[in-house]
Amino acid sequence: MINTKRLAQRLLVGGIAAATVAAGLVVGVAGPASADPVGTYVGAGSDTTQDVLNGVADAIGLGIVSSWDAVDPVTHTAHLGINPKRNCTATRPNGSGEGVTAVRQSANVAAAIGNPFAGETDQPELGCVDFARSSSGPNPQSNTGRWVFIPFALDAVAVASQHTGDPTAVGYSQLSFDPTNLPTGAGTLQKLYRDGLQVTLNGTLYDPRCLQAPCTGGATPIHLYIPQSGSGTRSFWLAQMGIGTVPAWLHDRAFSTSCAAPFNTVDFCGASVEEHDGTVLQGDAQGIAPFSISQWVGQRNGHNDRRHGAHLYSLVNATTSATVNPLTGNFPTVETGALNTNFLIRREVFNVVEWSKVTSGQPNFDPTLLSVFGPGGAICGKASTIANFGFGLLNATTPHTCGAIVDSLRAFATD
Structure with a gap:
């Protein structure tokens, strides 16, 4: 069934509703857990940041990005099957490492496809996972890595x-x-x-x-x-x-x-x-x-x-x-x-996306994705929500500012 309540609550937007309408956003069918979202940009992974990402989505309102909890939010069972997008199926990633593996698999990275995470019986199809939540930093770090870990809270x-x-x-x-x-x-x-x-x-x-x-x-x-x-x-x-x-x-x-x-x-x-x-x-x-x-x-x-x-x-x-x-x-x-x-x-906590998609001038640059996760974007604009969910704010005194996209936070140079 279509989960209209979570759709309305957990999709991110940052001055991008018009772009969503222009792109013709199609509401898909929610996964087996009724509290899970539906959206255009899909993320999964860390238990640590699942709730604050849901809260930020609630605060921003209807938009284009959704975040799937680390375990089934109704049964609390790990590694059940999910439908992250229309015509997509996957094993639900449980934790940062599994989320990063899933987003790499979704980008058709051979190294990740050949090394499924424990309990993964169904790898996501191409383009079905767009970002990963991570409570740990880039590993292996590489200044030329395909993936960038974007910090948003402490x-x-x-x-x-x-x-x-x-x-x-x-x-x-x-x-x-x-x-x-x-x-x-x-x-x-x-x-x-x-x-x-x-x-x-x-x-x-x-x-x-x-x-x-x-x-x-x-x-x-x-x-x-x-x-x-x-x-x-x-x-x-x-x-x-x-x-x-x-x-x-x-x-x-x-x-x-x-x-x-x-x-x-x-x-x-x-x-x-x-x-x-x-x-x-x-x-x-x-x-x-x-x-x-x-x-x-x-x-x-x-x-x-x-x-x-x-x-x-x-x-x-x-x-x-x-x-x-x-x-x-x-x-x-x-x-x-x-x-x-x-x-x-x-520690800082992160969202992980393809570096080229949030870097102007790259062939597959996605300005909407940048407007959600990058500096001054939709997520960083919800400081009060981030604090209400218990996290500290990033500023000039922390290692990075919210939404920073820097080479020192890139990973997986061989992807």
Whole structure:
């Protein structure tokens, strides 16, 4: 059926309605999830930015660009089939990496077509995906790359767990991070994630390699989660921790006490860990996971809340010993306020398009696409919406300004 409600709410426009009419926009048939959009320019990918892109679309009004959530918005199932455009079918991309793969496949890039993402059973047809949402930057970066990562907001990533009341009363409140000596920093967070070492926090010894007590030396188990494969937050977090190959003490599936034969034992064999979703923590009192502060704030503000009781922690700067809170309000006593843009683990978030399509003078330059994603465009013009969804604004003090199209953010030179 035609999804007129989401069509009206989630299509972007930036002074381009007239161009849309002139081009004869045809409303297609929505995919299997009734909350998904229909539009001319189609994007998919990052969980981190799916909600803010939907909000920006709502704020701008009827237009020509639509953004598909990382998982089915009704069933919350990953990798179901979607119809991104009329006469197009694809496996729904779940996360930044999968979104980038899908947009490259849609441009008929042989390297991407030959390497489908995990769970992809149906690759998009030519021209069916126009942009990817990404919470991590270009990799592999190339100043001559075919694709450009266009920044539009600032995010930061904190640690979350299940707790009630004042988080300073919980042992994890003393977690530290060394932002000045990456990737070899000696913060307790890095020692846990990168090195799998026991650390003492608030007088309790924690062991990331121990599944359940008793642990060596009388330690308490701590379960270290990372998001699902293909997630931009997963890639970003591992890089911040100085991790290349994922070690055995990190888990992207939920803790379970009833794993498959031949042994009925304790292991991490449950549901896949979806980023910025507290479900895995809800079922594991000994678990911690990276969680986008912007997503947490946006969910607290009523946008697609899936925290399930997950709460954020401050970090201690291992170099200065200063405690840095994730929020600007009366944290930790009250979890009010916005993203603290000076948090220790920060990143820009991006939309990924073909560089030539947003660069004047190129044979396939698309001025309408530039007017949506580029500097001064439709997305960058909705600062209040971006902030309401929890994200910080880009300005002269951040690495890039909103909509910047620069060679240092290009990727995939061989495409």
